[in-house]
Amino acid sequence: MKKDEIAVSIVSALFLVYISFISFDIYTSIALMIFIVSPVLIIFMVYSVLKHGEFKGDELDKGQEFGYLDRPKLGKPQSRDYAEQATFSY
Secondary structure (H helix, E strand, O other): OOHHHHHHHHHHHHHHHHHHHHHHOOOHHHHHHHHHHHHHHHHHHHHHHHHHOOOOOOOOOOOOOOOOOOOHHHHOOOOOOHHHHHOOOO
């Protein structure tokens, strides 16, 4: 496992424990402690994913918009230049 997967697994498991403690109304002091520490855990997880994670998708072309990796024709300008599409006529 990579470092980012370990961080996500640990934080997710801890939040499942938190949810089970709250649901069954047991160990409320431990649940309160997890709740107080949760922002630090989320920041740690995000930092770990951003530092160690790697993107395996294609790079965006010039003028291509983010979010259309599964439908590449939707993200690219069709006939005109990207700058021309941004202008408005009255």
